[in-house]
Amino acid sequence: MSAVILEIVIILVLILINGFLAMSEISVVSARKARLQSRADEGDSRAASALKLAENPGTFLSTVQIGITLVGILTGVFGGATLARWLAAQLSQIPVLGPYAHTIAVTAVVLTITFLTLLLGELTPKRIGLANAENLSMRIAPVMSVLARVTAPIVHLLERSSNALLALLRIAPQSEPEVSDEEIRVLLAQGTRVGIFEPIEGEIVEQVFRMSDRTVAALLTPRPDIVWLAPDAPRAAVHQAVQASGHSRYPVADGDLDRVVGVVTVKDLFAAAGGVTAVPQDVMRAALFVPETMPALRLLDEFRTSGSKMALVVDEYGGVSGLVTAGDLVEAIVGSLPGPDEVDEVQAVRREDGSWLIDGMLPLDEFCALFNVRLADDEDDWYQTVGGLVMGVLGHVPKAGEQCAWQGLDIEVIDMDGRRVDKILVTQPSVTQEEMKQ
Template sequence: MVVVEVLIVLALIALNGVLALSELAIVSARRARLKAMAAKGNRGASAALLLAKNPGRFLSSVQIGITLVGILAGAFSGATLAERFAGFLVTKGLGIELADTVAFVLVVAVTTYLSLIMGELVPKQIALRNAEGVAARVARPMMMLARIASPLVTLLDLSSQAMLRLFGQRGEPEQQVTEEEINTLVAEAASTGVVEPAEHAMIASVMRLGDRPVRAVMTHRRDVHWLDLDADEAAKRKTLLEAHHSRLPVAHGTIDEVIGVLDLKEVLDACLENRPIDWNALIRKAPVVHENIDALDAIEIFKSSKAHLALVVDEYGTFEGLVTTGDILASIAGQFHEGGDEASPGATPRADGSWLVDGAMPVDEMAALLHLSLPAPRDYDTAAGLALDQLRRLPKAGETFTAYGWRFEIVDLDGRRIDKILATRLPAEE
């Protein structure tokens, strides 16, 4: 008889563990994975999705089961087992009152210990290790439990909703995945080797690309190689020989008078076929985009254009630069060497923990590197823009400013352009 009662208590503790496991698994399971499993025909995953959509009723069902199990386990252990164990202690010479106290304390202690280990901690750890798999296995039994206890579940759910309204909590909780959560998930995958470091860097770059205006990835007008259509033939050929790109914008006299794009291959074809070069006939129209459109929108423009190059203008129609498919790719995969161009070094670590930052480095990349929390929106796109925003004037070499827990020193100027910045983390006390 005692063995049966012990087995009943153990079974109740195990049932409590199943309920606790089910609760945590379904609540913590990722819906995206459950949807993928359901798409493959996993009926348990479909049931888990239904339970996750209405967590109030599911939690009420589980709580009813846990409460009943706890009451029954307490009744068996405290009343039945403690009484039998007290009788056993009396036969060993203990007084009745002392035997009752010792038996009650020992039985409650052992039952509590087993409830914590078998009924809570171990099941919940199992649920956390494979939330989606466990949720798919227990979802259908949990739905059956909810149907059996439907009247009581409805009462508890309505009571809970009423109490939530008293605290100002209305509607269902929003299930949103933030960009920070995606970045954290990818970083965890990279740390465990599931995602390669290069893949991690590219995914982070793609995430940043959606927040960048096209001016942040374009080639500025001062760095644009262009062909002057009004120049003489020798000057035009010299420009083509010195060009490091396969396509050049063409303008009349000044870069502000851009009229289109020239494909150097077509010029080469004319030369190889000994045909006279008709410059006007070779000029192709290029799409014109505003500097504030998203870089991702530029990709859609490139898909519908054969130019692979777009002219960037400001709100007054002034030419500000150009953006190419190569610029978009470089913002994702990093800079490439092309011809005689020198790739921007970005940021170089130094032995003392500081960073030598190129002024043209995209400020969002610098923020990710130095773990800065920059305001959004902002009116600058480069590290040099951050310096100008903080100083509010053109600095001199050697000037410093502090921001976001770092000290920034203007190391070098190229005319009126900030070329190099030295970033040093401030001590914690500062």
């Protein structure tokens, strides 16, 4: 009887060791490195140990696998043979079960060990590890670090052997994948649902991701809309331009925008002694020129280093195609910020019949996100706005009333501003009336 009890104790201990290893594995793998790094920066040595294990998953997982394999072998050795013989002897005393006592005993012992292994050695420990990953990983880190040092020679041999096998099979070892934009979006969505993040925070991060894919060409004020001043503009003309446009900065150009000689601010123009408006050439500053292909986020760095708040955008031929201000970059992230006397013009309005009235200057990436469509590679390179896309699809400068189809969308040109597409009407034939109502 003592041998049976000893065997039961050994099997239970092995199952619990297996559970500890399984819990250690899942807690370290699923622990958030950012939280561990924060605790480590605060001086928590356990967090530093856990972070070291998490940053070397190959070595750590090999150590865990060695332990689990060893436990499995020992469980097989002890396997309940003594317990099965004892149980068979008890069952053989029952006349009806006597002929089948051994089979029933072995089956019962195997099923019991399997059940306990799954319950105590796998499922429950892993759920515990997932539920409290960071704290558990810090608690088990010292033990696992010692175990990793003990098994280091075996782990090294296994890694060399597995790498050699992968090389033989011509399979390149995979490095740890970088965190993708989509993973961050999923985390933000989860955090918003449970109240960790405000909805506006997720929207701002989404706009930052979008902005990282944009060039300044997607954000500029086009050349026809630029208000500029001549270097020797009379004070009356300066007053009229400032009052009509309401801008705080203006390019100074000698004849046309391809000969920009500087920029001026309203503050400098009206800061002259005696309240007299200055002539632009007397107070202008050096202009900042950037190419159309410059990433929008890099322009933000240019603004920081140069101290300028306005950049003239030039095309590949050196001509000015538009301008971008620091305010344009801010609005691309947080949305439109109208002034006290301005009305925030919405660039996309859904009508009662389900169609959309779209401003031709709506950035193309926002248009695609609105209708959940993807751009072809060549379209992504050629067009910056919806108006540009419509011109490209039609192949000419359109007139009001012209229609085209693109990516399952029916597009009609509603209004033109000279040669520029001002407003379009977009309908989705696949959208049902019920969906429109919703």
